[in-house]
Amino acid sequence: MSLNRPTIFKPFTLALIQLGNIGTNKSDNLKHAREMILKAAEHQSHGKKPSLIVLPECFNSPYGHTHFPVYAEKIGFTPEQPYDIASSESESVKMLSSAAKDVGSWLIGGSIPEKGEAGGNIYNTCTVYNPQGDLVAIHRKIHLFDIDIPGKIKFKESETLTGGNQLTFFDTDFARIGLGICYDVRFPELAMISARQGCHVLVYPGAFNMTTGPLHWELLQRSRAVDNQVFMSMCSPARDLTAGYHAWGHSMVVDPMGEKLAEADDSESIIYADIDPQVMHNARNGIPVTTQRRFDVYPDVATTKK
Numbered sequence: 001m002s003l004n005r006p007t008i009f010k011p012f013t014l015a016l017i018q019l020g021n022i023g024t025n026k027s028d029n030l031k032h033a034r035e036m037i038l039k040a041a042e043h044q045s046h047g048k049k050p051s052l053i054v055l056p057e058c059f060n061s062p063y064g065h066t067h068f069p070v071y072a073e074k075i076g077f078t079p080e081q082p083y084d085i086a087s088s089e090s091e092s093v094k095m096l097s098s099a100a101k102d103v104g105s106w107l108i109g110g111s112i113p114e115k116g117e118a119g120g121n122i123y124n125t126c127t128v129y130n131p132q133g134d135l136v137a138i139h140r141k142i143h144l145f146d147i148d149i150p151g152k153i154k155f156k157e158s159e160t161l162t163g164g165n166q167l168t169f170f171d172t173d174f175a176r177i178g179l180g181i182c183y184d185v186r187f188p189e190l191a192m193i194s195a196r197q198g199c200h201v202l203v204y205p206g207a208f209n210m211t212t213g214p215l216h217w218e219l220l221q222r223s224r225a226v227d228n229q230v231f232m233s234m235c236s237p238a239r240d241l242t243a244g245y246h247a248w249g250h251s252m253v254v255d256p257m258g259e260k261l262a263e264a265d266d267s268e269s270i271i272y273a274d275i276d277p278q279v280m281h282n283a284r285n286g287i288p289v290t291t292q293r294r295f296d297v298y299p300d301v302a303t304t305k306k
């Protein structure tokens with residue numbers, strides 16, 4: 001993706017689908033996700049449908065390290081080449097592509113377990129589609145969710161997943177969008193670099209839990225938004241107490257001043273936020289941190305090369 005391309009930032013509506021009923025039957029999960037994408041697109045704000053629709057992390061399978069290898073699909077995307085949907089081996093990619101085309105909106109397809117090209121690696125991968133249904137970008141969760149809070153929650157994605165090794169953003173005709181997945185939000189460098197590369201809106205499909213959700217879900221999103229003076233949003237699955245992993249829910253959109261524009265509760269729902277670029281311009285003019293950095297005192301992590 002060329003950084004030199006002039007970026008556009010225009011008002012648009014963002015829709016987050018807090019998907020429920022994610023069970024063990026993948027076809028049912030895909031069917032339901034498709035129905036919810038069509039429903040999200042029916043919304044009108046200022047006479048327009050949402051320009052960008054988002055699904056949650058792990059929307060086609062139960063969330064858990066033992067499930068990832070069972071549900072993993074081969075995608076085979078390379079950013080340098082156009083992707084041929086018709087010959088894709090991924091049923092999830094095919095559904096998402098056709099749904100994006102049918103509604104004529106950009107679609108961030110949450111995440112799915114992905115079978116890598118070689119060596120049996122499995123990734124937690126987000127795919128992105130333009131309104132023509134083309135697969136235009138993927139983001140593989142970089143930081144794996146390995147936590148152990150005694151008596152509360154133990155989860156080790158690294159038992160079956162491999163972390164991605166690339167930052168991802170993409171340009172639309174209304175904004176530059178930066179991607180991350182869930183635990184990636186705890187690493188402020190990622191959001192900082194995306195913002196410094198010109199992203200206006202950060203979208204992280206995610207699935208926090210009942211221990212970390214109440215403490216950190218909102219705090220981290222508002223922090224990333226205020227640190228970087230960007231719009232920040234995370235899209236969760238709905239809470240299902242019959243599932244092995246209890247998602248926190250509370251899908252959210254935060255503006256560059258840290259104000260919440262929209263928030264779901266824990267049940268299945270679709271939330272919408274009107275993204276107004278003027279809010280970002282006002283934040284940056286009023287609190288000019290973007291021009292006050294002191295790289296004579298500390299290094300610029302956003303440009304430091306490996």
Ligand SMILES: NC(=O)CC(=O)C(=O)O
Nearest residue numbers: 145182183207208209212
């Ligand atoms: N599920 C995650 O990747 C992250 C999470 O729940 C947390 O950071 O807390």
